[in-house]
Amino acid sequence: DFEASFIRLIDKVTNGSRIEINQTGTTLYYQPGLLYGGSLEHDCSPSRGIGYYLESLLCLAPFMKHPLKIVLRGVTNDQVDPSVDVLKATALPLLKKFGIDGENLEIKINRRGMPPKGGGEILFACPVRKILQPVQFTDPGKIKRIRGTAFSVRVSPQMANRMVESARGILNKFLPDIYISTDHMKGVSSGKSPGFGMCLTAETVNGTILSAELASNPQGQGAAVLPEELGQNCAKLLLEEIYRGGCVDSTNQSLALLLMTLGQRDVSKVLLGPLSPYTIEFLRHLRSFFQIMFKIETKTPEEEHVGGEKVLMTCVGIGFSNLSKTIR
Numbered sequence: 001d002f003e004a005s006f007i008r009l010i011d012k013v014t015n016g017s018r019i020e021i022n023q024t025g026t027t028l029y030y031q032p033g034l035l036y037g038g039s040l041e042h043d044c045s046p047s048r049g050i051g052y053y054l055e056s057l058l059c060l061a062p063f064m065k066h067p068l069k070i071v072l073r074g075v076t077n078d079q080v081d082p083s084v085d086v087l088k089a090t091a092l093p094l095l096k097k098f099g100i101d102g103e104n105l106e107i108k109i110n111r112r113g114m115p116p117k118g119g120g121e122i123l124f125a126c127p128v129r130k131i132l133q134p135v136q137f138t139d140p141g142k143i144k145r146i147r148g149t150a151f152s153v154r155v156s157p158q159m160a161n162r163m164v165e166s167a168r169g170i171l172n173k174f175l176p177d178i179y180i181s182t183d184h185m186k187g188v189s190s191g192k193s194p195g196f197g198m199c200l201t202a203e204t205v206n207g208t209i210l211s212a213e214l215a216s217n218p219q220g221q222g223a224a225v226l227p228e229e230l231g232q233n234c235a236k237l238l239l240e241e242i243y244r245g246g247c248v249d250s251t252n253q254s255l256a257l258l259l260m261t262l263g264q265r266d267v268s269k270v271l272l273g274p275l276s277p278y279t280i281e282f283l284r285h286l287r288s289f290f291q292i293m294f295k296i297e298t299k300t301p302e303e304e305h306v307g308g309e310k311v312l313m314t315c316v317g318i319g320f321s322n323l324s325k326t327i328r
Helices: 002-013 050-063 084-097 158-171 227-244 253-261 277-290
Strands: 018-021 028-031 037-043 066-074 106-111 120-126 143-153 178-185 195-204 209-215 267-272 295-299 310-316
Touching: 002 018, 002 037, 002 050, 050 066, 050 084, 050 120, 050 253, 084 106, 084 120, 084 143, 084 195, 084 209, 084 253, 143 158, 143 227, 158 178, 158 195, 158 227, 195 227, 209 227, 253 267, 253 277, 253 310
Parallel strands: 037 066, 143 178
Antiparallel strands: 018 028, 066 120, 106 120, 143 195, 195 209, 267 310, 295 310
């Protein structure tokens, strides 16, 4: 269901793609077309979060022919995929490091939607670039501030305040500069199912952004979660992400590696925390598609004096340039 919806989305943003699926739905023949872009709308399947679709669009959007401006509808925050809040806080600054920026780069949450029924709506806009800059991003720096959003839809607005209190109870022991806003959406903009959750980001002096998030169980599934527990657990998850460290958090490792691969024929370096299983599989795909191998050096905690084991990823870009970008 959600995979079929994803294929329809890819069909919308491209021009001339050929897609054939056999009757049992077990094999897919896909012949890619040109990345076209433009202004689009898409209804995502509520069985997966909008983040599932948005992650792929973030990889493709800079290389479209026309700047992409797309409205996605569905589940904005769930327990499986990265939420829209996290991608807004972490993936957009990452794109800017590679030279993809401007006032056209934005993710805007118009409505929130929680599982199982969804009803959220977001706007994603991204400019096109001809070439990407190589990056040298090896020093994450020290954490200077923590920001966050506690959201609640179709439940008491007090839930958000309770989450904020309990999260601050843990984080204030380490850092004074903490600001967590509450976001209580009402009426039409609150989607179709009740729920609450939290997204926290830690920013360092060098502009590295690490994130963590949690959402309540979907209506009618699993035990009820106390907002205090959720706030505490989210704070602990953020501390764990900080311990893992690196210059890119674990949700965006693969995006960073893809943009490094597609950069100019120059050396790019990024320091990452321990690689997630998804990233390891993604590296294999990069090797089979672009014949590119990363140089991987492990840094032990003693060398770095902080957190878990780090990995320094180095590669030379393939010199990809966006030929379909319209010249005005």
